[in-house]
Amino acid sequence: MITIKEITSKGDLTTFVKFPFKLYKDSPYYVPSIIKEELDVMNPDKNPVFKNAEAKYFLAYKNNQTVGRIAAIINWIEVNEQKKPKVRFGWFDVIDDIEVTKALLDKVAQYGKQNALEYIEGPVGFSNMDKAGILIKGFDELNTMITWYNYPYYAKHMEKLGLEQAATWVEYKIKVPKKTKDKVIKFANIIKERYQLSLIKFSKGKEILRYADDMFDLLNKTYSSLQTFVPIQQYQIEMYKKKYLPYLNPDYITCITDNTGKLIAFSIVMPSFSKALKKMNGKIYPLKFLHILKAQRRNDTAAFYLIGVDPEYQNKGVTALIFKEMNETFIRNGIQVVETNPELEENKAIQALWNDYEHEQHKKRRTYRKSI
Numbered sequence: 001m002i003t004i005k006e007i008t009s010k011g012d013l014t015t016f017v018k019f020p021f022k023l024y025k026d027s028p029y030y031v032p033s034i035i036k037e038e039l040d041v042m043n044p045d046k047n048p049v050f051k052n053a054e055a056k057y058f059l060a061y062k063n064n065q066t067v068g069r070i071a072a073i074i075n076w077i078e079v080n081e082q083k084k085p086k087v088r089f090g091w092f093d094v095i096d097d098i099e100v101t102k103a104l105l106d107k108v109a110q111y112g113k114q115n116a117l118e119y120i121e122g123p124v125g126f127s128n129m130d131k132a133g134i135l136i137k138g139f140d141e142l143n144t145m146i147t148w149y150n151y152p153y154y155a156k157h158m159e160k161l162g163l164e165q166a167a168t169w170v171e172y173k174i175k176v177p178k179k180t181k182d183k184v185i186k187f188a189n190i191i192k193e194r195y196q197l198s199l200i201k202f203s204k205g206k207e208i209l210r211y212a213d214d215m216f217d218l219l220n221k222t223y224s225s226l227q228t229f230v231p232i233q234q235y236q237i238e239m240y241k242k243k244y245l246p247y248l249n250p251d252y253i254t255c256i257t258d259n260t261g262k263l264i265a266f267s268i269v270m271p272s273f274s275k276a277l278k279k280m281n282g283k284i285y286p287l288k289f290l291h292i293l294k295a296q297r298r299n300d301t302a303a304f305y306l307i308g309v310d311p312e313y314q315n316k317g318v319t320a321l322i323f324k325e326m327n328e329t330f331i332r333n334g335i336q337v338v339e340t341n342p343e344l345e346e347n348k349a350i351q352a353l354w355n356d357y358e359h360e361q362h363k364k365r366r367t368y369r370k371s372i
Helices: 010-023 035-041 076-081 098-114 153-160 182-194 205-223 234-247 274-280 286-297 318-333 348-354
Strands: 002-006 053-062 065-075 086-094 119-122 134-137 164-175 198-200 253-257 263-271 301-309 337-340 359-371
Touching: 002 098, 010 035, 010 053, 010 065, 010 086, 053 076, 053 098, 065 076, 065 098, 086 098, 086 153, 098 119, 098 153, 134 153, 153 359, 164 348, 182 318, 205 234, 205 253, 205 263, 205 301, 253 318, 263 286, 263 318, 274 286, 301 318
Parallel strands: 086 119, 301 337
Antiparallel strands: 002 053, 053 065, 065 086, 119 359, 134 359, 164 337, 164 359, 198 253, 253 263, 263 301
């Protein structure tokens, strides 16, 4: 018999966060999240997203064993301002038992009906800055810090239960050239002179904070037309600055300003933390954090997290300037391979950026939806 329990205590929430550690304990590809960070994300006192969202968390039990988890989320900005009557589901993990999956999704649907919503969709987080999508390709690859890992049967469960495909994301692995191409250097210099642009590089993490708000503003402008987009609120920005600043290596951040000093483009790349996080196994006390510090300074793999370009400068070659700087940073730091973050499959403009480089589309993930 399957029992679904709504989480009402801190102890149950810890069980919720730790369930994937049990489910994937034998997987060489699962990269665990930091337990404390996960608990903070789900805590209304610590995550400002709850100013415009609400959530319930559920655990599934069978034969007195935890066999699944799911979060049911309502982002009220999405519902009220964007007119999407959606209840999101996320933090979805389950054993290979379709009845457990059905029972968990039924709880999300019930929560949606209680709030007069029309469909469920996921897996996603609270906003488009959170992890999203069920992995459908790349099961023999480590997940990155900003993606979920799952077993192949997840997508099969969704399809058998009648959920439709919603959005699809693709991820790429790009080989770093040993030398920046002459044509990239030449074109980057032309663009820099033509539009009187300046390149901003950083030596300390705190220097980046000066441009952080402008970066998020550019993100809102860059991705506002995409189907999954929900505007990033200022109180979320403050949280993201605190959450991710410790992971940033300033040498990997590039900002470009126009002749008035206005930020018109940026890129955030980080050394890959997948192997470090796997060694940390969810813990973040000082000795464990040494793995992150080592990964920041000694690594052959990087993760390309975010790029933003002001709409006024899109299709004007500004990315050539970014790529030139990134490639030189990679060479300087011994980076051989870069992984992209998930990009919506229809976002051809971003995917076209990799055409001049040796690349492979090595992962794919998908969200699903169903009317309720």
